[in-house]
Amino acid sequence: MSEQVKNLGFDSLCIHGGHKKDGNRGHLTPIYATSTYTFDSAEQAVDIFKGNEPGYVYGRFGNPTINEAEDKIALMEGYGLTDSTGAPLRLKAILHSSGMAAITTMLLGNLKAGDTIISHFSLYGGTQEMLDKILPNLGIKSVILDFRNTEKVEEAIKADSSIRMMYLETPSNPTIQCVDLAVLSAMGKQHGLIVCADNTFATPYLQQPFKYDVDYVMHSTTKFLNGHGTAIGGVLLGRDLEKMNTVITKTHRLLGGNSNGFDAFVLTNGLRTFGLRMERHCANAMQVARALQTHPGVQKVNYLGLEEHPDYAVAQKQMKHPGAMMSFELKGGYDAGVRFINKLKMCTSAVSLGTCDTLISHPASTTNVGVPREKRIAFGITDGLIRMSVGLENVEDIIEDLTQAIN
Ligand SMILES: *Cc1c(COP(=O)(O)O)cnc(C)c1O
Numbered sequence: 043m044s045e046q047v048k049n050l051g052f053d054s055l056c057i058h059g060g061h062k063k064d065g066n067r068g069h070l071t072p073i074y075a076t077s078t079y080t081f082d083s084a085e086q087a088v089d090i091f092k093g094n095e096p097g098y099v100y101g102r103f104g105n106p107t108i109n110e111a112e113d114k115i116a117l118m119e120g121y122g123l124t125d126s127t128g129a130p131l132r133l134k135a136i137l138h139s140s141g142m143a144a145i146t147t148m149l150l151g152n153l154k155a156g157d158t159i160i161s162h163f164s165l166y167g168g169t170q171e172m173l174d175k176i177l178p179n180l181g182i183k184s185v186i187l188d189f190r191n192t193e194k195v196e197e198a199i200k201a202d203s204s205i206r207m208m209y210l211e212t213p214s215n216p217t218i219q220c221v222d223l224a225v226l227s228a229m230g231k232q233h234g235l236i237v238c239a240d241n242t243f244a245t246p247y248l249q250q251p252f253k254y255d256v257d258y259v260m261h262s263t264t265k266f267l268n269g270h271g272t273a274i275g276g277v278l279l280g281r282d283l284e285k286m287n288t289v290i291t292k293t294h295r296l297l298g299g300n301s302n303g304f305d306a307f308v309l310t311n312g313l314r315t316f317g318l319r320m321e322r323h324c325a326n327a328m329q330v331a332r333a334l335q336t337h338p339g340v341q342k343v344n345y346l347g348l349e350e351h352p353d354y355a356v357a358q359k360q361m362k363h364p365g366a367m368m369s370f371e372l373k374g375g376y377d378a379g380v381r382f383i384n385k386l387k388m389c390t391s392a393v394s395l396g397t398c399d400t401l402i403s404h405p406a407s408t409t410n411v412g413v414p415r416e417k418r419i420a421f422g423i424t425d426g427l428i429r430m431s432v433g434l435e436n437v438e439d440i441i442e443d444l445t446q447a448i449n
Contacts, residue, residue, distance in 0.1 A: 052121055052247070053317040060113030060310075062106070071310070073303040074105040103295055104137075107303040111310045112137050112277070115267065118246040118316070119279050123253055131252060134286035135279045136294050137306060141242060141262025142168050143299025144276030148258050149207075151293035152236050155181025158202060161209040162189035164219050164421070166240065166262075167409070169211070189221040190353070192229065199233050210256070211240035213357070216369050216405060216429055217344045217422040218243075220353035223360050227254040242266075243395075247320040248361045252281060265396030265431075266366075269312040269319050273305035319398075319434060323366035326440060327432040333441045334370050339378070339448040341371040341426070366433075367395060372426035372448065379404040379426045385447035388439055395431035400440050402430050 050058060064071055079098040081087040089095035098105055104112075116135040123131040138144040149172070153159070159173060163186050173184040185198055185205065199205050208230035212221045223239065230237040238258035239251035245266045251259050261267060263275035278294070280286040294300070331345035346357040347364035357364055372378040382404070383391050389400040393409055403409065405423045413423075432440065 052118070055117050055121065056114070056316045057314045059117040060110045060115075062110065071107055071110045071307075073307045074101075074107045075303050076105070077101045101302070102298060102300045104300070105303055105306075107310070108137050108301050108306040111263075111301075111306045111313065114310060114313050115246070115261070115263075115277050116279060118313075119241075119250060119259055120252060121246065121250070123250060125281075131281065132283060133252065133279050133281055134283055135277050136286070136291065137263070137301040137309075138276040138278065138294070138299045139301055139305075140274045140299065141166075141240075141260065141264060141276035142172070143297070144260045144262075144278040145169060145172065145240070147290065147294045147297055147299060148238055148260055148278050149177065149182075150180075150297065151290045153177075153182050153206060156204060157182050157206040158204040159184040159207045159209050160195065160198060160202075160205050160235075161186055162211065162214070162219075162221055163187065164214045164217075165209070165211050166214065166242070169209075169240065189226060190219070192222065192225050195226065196229055196233075199229070199235070205233075205235065207236045207238065209238055209240075210251070211242075212249075212360075213243045213346060213353075213365060213367065215367075216427060218346055218351070218353075218365070218367055218369065220346065220356040220360070222356050223249070223251055223254045223256070227251070227256050231255055243367055244361055244365060245316075245320060247317055248324075248363055248365060252279075257281060263309055264394065266320065266323070267313060267316065267396075268309050269316065269396060269398065270308070271394065271397040271399075272308040272312070275301055275305050275309055320363075320366075322434050323432060324363035326434070326437045327366040327368060328364070329437045330430075330432050330440055330444070331368055334444065337445065337448055339373055341373045343370045344368055367429075367431055369427055369429045371424055372428060374426060376406055376425035378448075379428060380407055382428060382447045383407075386443060387446070388435065388443040389430075389433075389447075397431070398434045400430065400433035400435060400443075402428060404428055 090097040112135040116133040120131040120133045125131045227237050237256045239256045240260050242262045259279045261277045328347045334343045345368040389402050392401050393403050410418050
């Protein structure tokens with residue numbers, strides 16, 4: 043990376059960061075569709091394997107298309123941050139086939155039987171299932187509590203010496219809760235824990251967990267980073283370069299959750315407009331939230347930009363804007379939720395988030411249909427709750443579509 047690229051503004055970095063000149067003068071880095079790499083001589087093979095000469099070996103270990111996306115995301119996540127010596131913070135990113143693959147590498151690269159994870163009760167569903175159904179078989183337990191009560195978190199850490207990792211995710215579904223990165227990360231570090239943060243909802247544009255000294259950041263790149271819904275992907279970033287280049291790289295390669303040229307190419311393409319998109323996503327979301335708030339058919343709007351949100355102050359403190367995710371409760375309950383989805387004309391009825399189009403789902407009749415009603419409601423998923431990822435359409439069109447569908 044040249045000095046010039048290091049000093050670029052964020053949007054310029056989105057476009058130019060991580061790019062290396064193509065050997066054939068292609069403007070963009072091509073999709074490397076090759077599983078293996080050739081050697082000019084047996085001696086060169088020895089040098090590349092020993093790490094004395096840079097070079098690609100095998101597709102599962104990475105390729106130039108993948109490296110460009112990794113380096114770009116590493117520059118974004120570390121943008122403007124410094125290390126303990128005051129030098130620009132250097133991060134290593136490893137692209138994966140999915141957000142879950144990146145999380146799996148992070149977990150298995152750091153934990154062993156007998157270790158315990160401490161985390162907040164409102165995690166991404168897949169992560170929660172990983173903690174509940176997969177890790178216990180490997181002897182890794184978890185303690186789940188409300189991270190908004192930081193005193194209780196500290197008590198729990200002190201009471202259990204097997205706790206090795208603090209797992210943060212903020213904001214999180216379904217009511218867009220935030221936990222305090224500065225307070226919790228400092229607490230975790232003070233007690234010698236590995237601290238990691240799933241930054242998918244906020245993205246590096248709105249929030250940089252490395253600012254609070256976390257050890258790892260994970261993203262599902264499927265969401266805002268790709269931004270166009272064209273590929274599943276995930277990234278794991280770490281600040282301990284020695285560990286990232288050894289244990290974590292080894293874990294990534296052996297678990298086999300590697301990305302591929304096509305997915306990396308569409309991700310890099312999406313990242314070029316990332317800063318621009320986030321500004322528009324957030325501006326639209328604020329206006330949509332205000333419009334919904336005054337609608338007679340809406341009971342409640344959960345959006346971090348509204349002062350009524352219980353985590354408004356935390357969001358103001360650690361996020362540049364309140365994001366593009368929100369949920370709202372329809373007064374008419376379950377039936378109103380189903381009716382609303384059926385009446386949408388422009389917005390897309392789908393799970394996931396972070397695409398150009400506004401994505402809307404009714405968890406009670408879709409993602410959480412198999413969950414008993416009381417359990418679902420305890421998690422904040424009420425009968426008439428609608429989850430929305432506000433897109434990049436003209437905001438008047440989004441508001442018009444939502445309004446006609448509620449009526
Ligand atoms: C989607 C998501 C994941 C999982 O990512 P995949 O790319 O679907 O594997 C993890 N965390 C959060 C917060 C997510 O939204």
